[in-house]
Amino acid sequence: MHELAIAQSIVEAVETKASECKATHVKVVRLKIGEASGVVTDSLTFCFEMLASLDPILAGTQLSIDTLPHRAFCRSCNREFSVMNFIAQCPTCKEWSNEIVTGTELQILEMEFET
Numbered sequence: 001m002h003e004l005a006i007a008q009s010i011v012e013a014v015e016t017k018a019s020e021c022k023a024t025h026v027k028v029v030r031l032k033i034g035e036a037s038g039v040v041t042d043s044l045t046f047c048f049e050m051l052a053s054l055d056p057i058l059a060g061t062q063l064s065i066d067t068l069p070h071r072a073f074c075r076s077c078n079r080e081f082s083v084m085n086f087i088a089q090c091p092t093c094k095e096w097s098n099e100i101v102t103g104t105e106l107q108i109l110e111m112e113f114e115t
């Protein structure tokens with residue numbers, strides 16, 4: 001499962017950071033996930049909670065996810081538009097765009113620790 005591997009990487013990154021900061025507990029982990037990243041957020045949350053429960057520092061950590069819409073930029077019209085079903089075609093001039101503005105992100109934005 002894709003989300004399990006991602007959750008595993010996130011947990012590892014948080015554990016590393018928590019030990020660097022000598023944290024006793026992680027309160028919140030905030031993620032930024034693009035709609036086009038292919039990640040199912042419910043499933044990611046489920047996997048994260050399962051893995052987090054195995055580590056006392058992470059048990060009960062709240063996972064907060066900011067989702068970003070899939071958007072591209074059209075050079076001809078000089079404007080952004082929403083990408084529907086992964087088709088990055090400008091609704092105005094019908095040009096195809098390869099400039100994705102948002103939607104493919106998958107990153108940890110911030111973490112809150114208790115020390």
Ligand SMILES: [Zn+2]
Pocket residue numbers: 074075076077078090091092093094095
């Ligand atoms: Zn256009």
